[in-house]
Amino acid sequence: MTDIQAGDPGLFGPSSVTWQMHGDPMMWVAGVRALYLQALHPRAVRGVMQNSTAFNRQKSGRNDAWGRLMRTANFVGTITYGTTEAAERAGARVRKIHTMLSATDPDTGERYGVDEPELLLWVHCAEIDSYLQVARRSGFPLTDAQADRYIGEQRAGARLVGLDPDVVPANQEEMAAYFEKVRPELAVGPEAREVDDFLLRPPTHPLLVPAREVLWRRVARLAYAALPPYAHELYGRPAPKPDTVTLQLRATGNLLRCIPARLRWQLPPKHILRAMSRLGPGSRPAPYKLGR
Known part of the structure; x- marks a missing residue:
């Protein structure tokens, strides 16, 4: 490792909101919410389902869904905590794969093409949106200004997958406007049902079914439950009231x-x-650092 890499903070660095927030364990719940939400765009989820058997219950490749x-x-971990070079390489790999699908x-x-902007x-x-909503509702301390900063920081990640950062929402207001604009395009088709089925009943070893x-x-x-109400309407399954969901998220986050x-x-x-090994113990992610 070169001296530059040894001290390279990467795309975001320890002073960013991204650095602190992505180390929170609730990001795993947020990732599942993201899958539910992403599946609501028919063209987007079709691109996944036609190029992968991961979520298809009729095909053996469904066992690779965990992979x-x-x-x-x-x-996400690489572009958040890796060196700039590692993040750029990861982005280049994703862009190359997308051009072939x-x-x-x-x-x-x-x-x-699946790489349509x-x-x-x-x-x-x-x-x-999933990362931000789950983090905040589960008790991760973010002010509105810090939430806006997080969304703005994520334009760097958007660039890596091939987007022009200037067309990507930079704050909560722009993000809300984007979802309002795209909502008429959302629907639950057969591909979304396959994703839904996988998330409820992912393949696992028979001995692990009880744990699942x-x-x-x-x-x-x-x-x-953490999805927005319009997503519940599209999937056709009710969810607890928003206040109840927030309490559940906070209890899970605390645990x-x-x-x-x-x-x-x-x-x-x-x-x-x-x-932390590259940058020193002072780079440790911690929510309290956001208040500095």
């Missing part, structure tokens, strides 16, 4: 945050621990 989820988590509209026969923008906004029912299904239900961070960060691929 797909972990690769997504690894990408396309999907077909079954109704019109139209063939389109409007599709990339939907995936980005659904992900960032007790643990995973609670995570999936909480992530679903998960009781697990020592050092223990949580030991899980592969240890992005945060490697970043």
